Amino acid sequence: MTDSATRRDALEGLIVVEGLDAFYGQAQVLFDVSLRLRAGEICALIGRNGAGKTTTLKAIMGLVERRARALTWRGQDIRNLPTHVIARDGLGFVPEERRIFTDLTVAENLEVGRQPARGGRQPWTPDRLVKIFPNLAEMMDRSAARMSGGEQQMLTIARTLMGNPDAVLLDEPSEGLSPLIVSQMGEAVRAMKAQGIAVLLSEQNLHFAATIADRVLVMETGNVRHDGPMAEFLADTALREKFLAV
Numbered sequence: 001m002t003d004s005a006t007r008r009d010a011l012e013g014l015i016v017v018e019g020l021d022a023f024y025g026q027a028q029v030l031f032d033v034s035l036r037l038r039a040g041e042i043c044a045l046i047g048r049n050g051a052g053k054t055t056t057l058k059a060i061m062g063l064v065e066r067r068a069r070a071l072t073w074r075g076q077d078i079r080n081l082p083t084h085v086i087a088r089d090g091l092g093f094v095p096e097e098r099r100i101f102t103d104l105t106v107a108e109n110l111e112v113g114r115q116p117a118r119g120g121r122q123p124w125t126p127d128r129l130v131k132i133f134p135n136l137a138e139m140m141d142r143s144a145a146r147m148s149g150g151e152q153q154m155l156t157i158a159r160t161l162m163g164n165p166d167a168v169l170l171d172e173p174s175e176g177l178s179p180l181i182v183s184q185m186g187e188a189v190r191a192m193k194a195q196g197i198a199v200l201l202s203e204q205n206l207h208f209a210a211t212i213a214d215r216v217l218v219m220e221t222g223n224v225r226h227d228g229p230m231a232e233f234l235a236d237t238a239l240r241e242k243f244l245a246v
Contacts, residue, residue, distance in 0.1 A: 013038050014167050014198050015060065015091075019069035022052075022059040022222075029055050030066070030222045035200075037167060042189060042199045044209035044230065047219035047243065053202035054096065056219070057169040060200075061086060061093050074166070090118055092165035096172040096202075098152045102145035106136060106155055109144055113159035121195055124161040132188045133158055150181035157188055168192060170201040174208045186212050206244060210234055218243045 013036035022030035030052050037043055045053040059066040062083045071079045078086050087093065101109050110126055117123035130137040133154040139147065144155060153173065160168060170189070174182045182205075189199055189212045203209040209216065209230070216233045218226040220243055226233070233239060 014074055015200065016070055016072045017060065017068060018071075020056070020059055020066060020071065021068070022055050022064050022066040024055075024064065028222070030059060033059075033219075033222070033224055035217055035224060035227070037198050037200045039166075039198055040193060040196045041215060042193055042201070042213045043215045043217060044213035045200065045202045045217050045219055046204065046206060046209055049204065051219040052222040053204075053219055054171050055222075057093065057171050057200065057202055060169060061091070087163070088115070090164075090166040092160040092163055092168040094156050094160050094168060094170045094173070096175060098149070098156045100144045100152055100155050100159070102143065105141050105143055106147070107140040109155055109159050110162050113162035115163040117164045118166060119196075121164065123164055126158075126162075129158045129161060132191050133184060135184075150177045153177060153181070154184065154188075157185070161188075161192070165197060167198040167200070170199055172202055172204065174203065174205045182208060206240075 015037040017036070018034045020030055020033040021028060033052070033056055045056060047053055055064060058064045060071065062078070062081065068079060071077065073086060073089065073091055101112065104112070107126065110129070126140070135151055136154060136158060139151065144152065147155065157173070173185045177185070186208065189201070192199055201209070213230045216226070216228065216230045217224050225243060226239065
């Protein structure tokens with residue numbers, strides 16, 4: 001990536017979404033969603049269950065039917081690009097469903113995700129990844145089918161990083177995991193940011209999101225209701241109660 005492109009991404013956004021609508025069949029679930037993810041930024045999509053967080057990530061990746069006034073990745077219009085082309089161009093996606101290859105070993109899953117490093121960054125390797133996820137070091141020859149849910153989530157993130165992405169869409173990384181694994185997830189996200197990787201994560205756990213996110217977008221019934229610094233959101237009790245209280 002050129003210096004001018006890097007400056008543009010920092011100002012305008014790696015991902016720019018304007019007027020995004022998304023559909024499951026005849027049912028519309030996103031309404032005029034707009035957001036920007038800038039280079040090196042961690043942004044959390046939060047909201048109650050069913051607010052549209054996961055659908056937003058899937059719509060960006062082209063995994064659900066969508067329409068948008070603008071949908072760009074590093075300045076390129078991706079509205080008509082298939083998912084695999086978007087991913088190959090450096091936008092990683094970690095789904096909540098942990099879509100690993102259960103008939104392959106951990107090491108083989110990592111190799112499936114390998115792509116060359118971009119922008120002069122140090123490439124992600126299994127040796128680097130086990131420093132973040134030490135549990136994987138002892139499992140390289142283990143079938144992925146014999147891993148726990150938390151271990152499979154680690155592997156999914158690690159495999160995505162093997163693709164050396166410029167940004168990662170991360171869906172509910174802390175869902176159903178032990179506190180130890182959640183802590184390791186946080187370390188992984190911070191390691192991504194330290195290397196300049198931007199992260200857009202969907203998350204219901206505000207405590208987890210607050211420990212890693214620079215900015216927060218609050219979603220409700222398929223709409224973005226608030227967009228601002230995480231610190232300001234945490235300081236505004238009335239705003240949190242309005243959108244997150246059960």
